[in-house]
Amino acid sequence: MQIERQVIPRVIPWVICIFASDAVYGGPLDSWNDTAAKKAIIAFVEKVTHEGSPDFVPPAERIAVFDNDGTLWAEQPMYFQLLFALDRVKALAPQHPEWKDSEPFASLLKGDVKTALSGGEKAVGEIVAATHAGMSTQEFETIVLEWIATARHPKTGKPYTDMVYQPMLELLEYLRANGFKTFIVSGGGIEFMRPWSERVYGIPPEQVVGSSIKTEYEVRDGKPVIVRRPEVDFIDDKSGKPIGIHSHIGRRPIFAAGNSDGDFQMLEWTTAGEGPRFGLIVHHTDAEREWAYDRESHIGQLKQGLDEAPQRGWTVVSMKDDWARVFASDAAK
Amino acid sequence: MQIERQVIPRVIPWVICIFASDAVYGGPLDSWNDTAAKKAIIAFVEKVTHEGSPDFVPPAERIAVFDNDGTLWAEQPMYFQLLFALDRVKALAPQHPEWKDSEPFASLLKGDVKTALSGGEKAVGEIVAATHAGMSTQEFETIVLEWIATARHPKTGKPYTDMVYQPMLELLEYLRANGFKTFIVSGGGIEFMRPWSERVYGIPPEQVVGSSIKTEYEVRDGKPVIVRRPEVDFIDDKSGKPIGIHSHIGRRPIFAAGNSDGDFQMLEWTTAGEGPRFGLIVHHTDAEREWAYDRESHIGQLKQGLDEAPQRGWTVVSMKDDWARVFASDAAK
Numbered sequence: 001m002q003i004e005r006q007v008i009p010r011v012i013p014w015v016i017c018i019f020a021s022d023a024v025y026g027g028p029l030d031s032w033n034d035t036a037a038k039k040a041i042i043a044f045v046e047k048v049t050h051e052g053s054p055d056f057v058p059p060a061e062r063i064a065v066f067d068n069d070g071t072l073w074a075e076q077p078m079y080f081q082l083l084f085a086l087d088r089v090k091a092l093a094p095q096h097p098e099w100k101d102s103e104p105f106a107s108l109l110k111g112d113v114k115t116a117l118s119g120g121e122k123a124v125g126e127i128v129a130a131t132h133a134g135m136s137t138q139e140f141e142t143i144v145l146e147w148i149a150t151a152r153h154p155k156t157g158k159p160y161t162d163m164v165y166q167p168m169l170e171l172l173e174y175l176r177a178n179g180f181k182t183f184i185v186s187g188g189g190i191e192f193m194r195p196w197s198e199r200v201y202g203i204p205p206e207q208v209v210g211s212s213i214k215t216e217y218e219v220r221d222g223k224p225v226i227v228r229r230p231e232v233d234f235i236d237d238k239s240g241k242p243i244g245i246h247s248h249i250g251r252r253p254i255f256a257a258g259n260s261d262g263d264f265q266m267l268e269w270t271t272a273g274e275g276p277r278f279g280l281i282v283h284h285t286d287a288e289r290e291w292a293y294d295r296e297s298h299i300g301q302l303k304q305g306l307d308e309a310p311q312r313g314w315t316v317v318s319m320k321d322d323w324a325r326v327f328a329s330d331a332a333k
Numbered sequence: 334m335q336i337e338r339q340v341i342p343r344v345i346p347w348v349i350c351i352f353a354s355d356a357v358y359g360g361p362l363d364s365w366n367d368t369a370a371k372k373a374i375i376a377f378v379e380k381v382t383h384e385g386s387p388d389f390v391p392p393a394e395r396i397a398v399f400d401n402d403g404t405l406w407a408e409q410p411m412y413f414q415l416l417f418a419l420d421r422v423k424a425l426a427p428q429h430p431e432w433k434d435s436e437p438f439a440s441l442l443k444g445d446v447k448t449a450l451s452g453g454e455k456a457v458g459e460i461v462a463a464t465h466a467g468m469s470t471q472e473f474e475t476i477v478l479e480w481i482a483t484a485r486h487p488k489t490g491k492p493y494t495d496m497v498y499q500p501m502l503e504l505l506e507y508l509r510a511n512g513f514k515t516f517i518v519s520g521g522g523i524e525f526m527r528p529w530s531e532r533v534y535g536i537p538p539e540q541v542v543g544s545s546i547k548t549e550y551e552v553r554d555g556k557p558v559i560v561r562r563p564e565v566d567f568i569d570d571k572s573g574k575p576i577g578i579h580s581h582i583g584r585r586p587i588f589a590a591g592n593s594d595g596d597f598q599m600l601e602w603t604t605a606g607e608g609p610r611f612g613l614i615v616h617h618t619d620a621e622r623e624w625a626y627d628r629e630s631h632i633g634q635l636k637q638g639l640d641e642a643p644q645r646g647w648t649v650v651s652m653k654d655d656w657a658r659v660f661a662s663d664a665a666k
Contacts, residue, residue, distance in 0.1 A: 060531065060537055063539075137579060181539070190580075190583070191583075194583045198393065204393055205582065205583030205584050206396075206514070206539075206540075206581065206582045206583055206584070207539075208583060212580065215576055215579060215580075216572075216576075217572040217573075217575045217576055217598060217602070219601075223605060224575065224598070224601055224602050224605050226575060226576065226579050226602075239549075239550040240550075242550045242557065242559060243548055243549075243550055243559065246470060246548060246559050247523075247545065247548075248539065248581060249538065249539045250523070250524075250527045250538030250539055250541060251538050251539070265550060265557070268552075268557055269550070269557050269559075272556060272557050
């Protein structure tokens with residue numbers, strides 16, 4: 001829904017009032033401990049929404065971008081989309097008897113992901129082509145929705161969408177209630193996230209930016225389809241993130257949240273703009289409730305971000321210290 | 334601004350109420366004559382917004398897409414973006430003395446567009462590279478904004494943004510007031526439209542889809558910039574339009590408006606979806622108030638669309654018969 005800019009200030013009180021009475025998420029940022037990180041977020045939002053303040057930002061420019069893997073949901077022991085691909089290889093194996101003798105599939109089918117991925121980019125390309133391409137976009141959406149509804153995480157046994165971070169859901173909601181438009185900007189596949197992003201995060205497909213493969217428009221038996229081709233189109237990671245933001249959103253965000261050095265340029269681009277800006281890094285410090293990893297991790301490596309956050313004024317959120325609750329599926333305290 | 338789906342029905346009465354009291358555009362579709370086209374639009378909108386109706390479409394799925402050149406603003410005697418490029422060539426000529434002796438620039442500087450463009454794709458590529466690339470995205474935005482504020486149309490002498498169609502502005506507004514999200518899906522350059530689309534059409538940059546050149550993220554003297562490169566990235570025309578829609582929006586529109594065969598696939602993709610759909614073609618039939626052209630035109634050619642509109646159920650809008658007023662700058666009747 002599109003609302004004229006001048007109308008928004010008059011609508012907001014009603015929207016906030018309605019949100020408060022719905023109380024879907026409890027109070028704002030309820031799962032955040034009362035630490036410096038939470039205070040910094042609230043101070044920023046109050047500052048940019050306070051009309052007449054020198055830091056006031058008109059609603060149309062309140063763009064907030066969020067990485068997905070490791071920022072909105074977990075990413076261990078490997079990216080969930082890779083686990084999806086592995087499940088697809090198993091499901092498709094009966095139609096591909098030749099996979100038993102050819103890498104990377106032979107190792108994958110034996111459960112040896114490490115050997116399978118030792119083939120590097122070529123191996124990943126073959127897995128993507130076999131599991132993500134060759135079907136129409138509608139068929140792929142159906143496959144993703146079925147998987148997301150039935151698959152279980154290998155360690156927690158939970159549905160993957162239960163492994164989204166409750167404090168981040170509250171942050172998304174808090175920003176939207178204050179007139180922000182929230183976007184996902186992820187290295188993950190754009191079409192892998194879109195089918196469920198609205199239900200899980202309240203973020204509609206048109207506000208999801210991600211990596212993509214090429215597609216082609218065809219008319220088959222009089223019915224138009226968009227077909228997914230086994231060729232990379234765009235990688236929305238590192239320097240690709242500002243490019244993806246610019247291509248899809250067309251203006252610079254004022255708020256960015258990530259968790260790894262793949263988000264460094266997105267945070268840099270966002271916070272280098274003029275006026276008030278907020279950069280947030282989710283630091284995985286909680287080996288008990290989630291995972292603890294950063295500088296040396298093979299997934300979600302965070303090194304440059306940790307080193308430069310202080311001088312760049314970015315807020316580093318420690319899962320262990322700043323979050324009262326981690327997963328949406330955990331009981332509220 | 335992002336509003337939760339369940340909130341919208343409760344917000345809409347307030348929004349409509351506010352719009353009515355602002356009366357920016359007068360009544361809905363005021364500049365449309367009371368013909369079949371107007372009635373069909375209203376019947377469609379009432380049908381999809383009537384809760385409980387079998388044709389009801391939830392607000393989140395009310396996606397409407399509009400071509401720009403020839404659909405929202407004029408496109409004669411040539412695409413306005415080409416006129417922009419010609420003005421840029423003239424402005425940059427003093428820095429390029431070599432252009433006097435090399436095509437396509439030599440002919441352009443003599444005002445002979447036809448000869449300049451006789452070089453085909455290569456010539457167009459060179460003009461685009463010289464006028465649209467080599468600067469940062471911020472610099473390009475400034476150039477576009479300055480041009481759009483000062484340039485005048487060669488025939489009417491009006492600012493180009495005065496040559497937007499009043500009935501289409503009212504249609505955009507009417508759809509938004511009924512919970513639609515409106516997008517531009519144009520063969521024109523995405524970065525050429527975004528700087529002024531919000532002010533002129535009420536369509537924010539993140540809802541503009543268009544053709545693009547490649548860009549690169551760089552840090553120059555500690556400041557990040559996105560630089561425009563002289564290489565085509567994506568052509569948002571013909572079969573490219575459904576691809577652009579899918580990439581940027583991620584769901585199929587239920588309403589599409591175009592004016593040429595460049596919009597054929599967008600109309601086809603939109604109206605082939607299940608449930609209620611609306612396809613609209615603006616037919617340039619008014620040689621007096623605008624221009625009259627279709628099958629044989631070198632710009633905005635409309636042939637297949639005219640032939641197939643009846644069997645596909647698309648509404649062909651005749652400017653001459655269906656519009657009481659053409660340009661936003663014309664006096665209201």
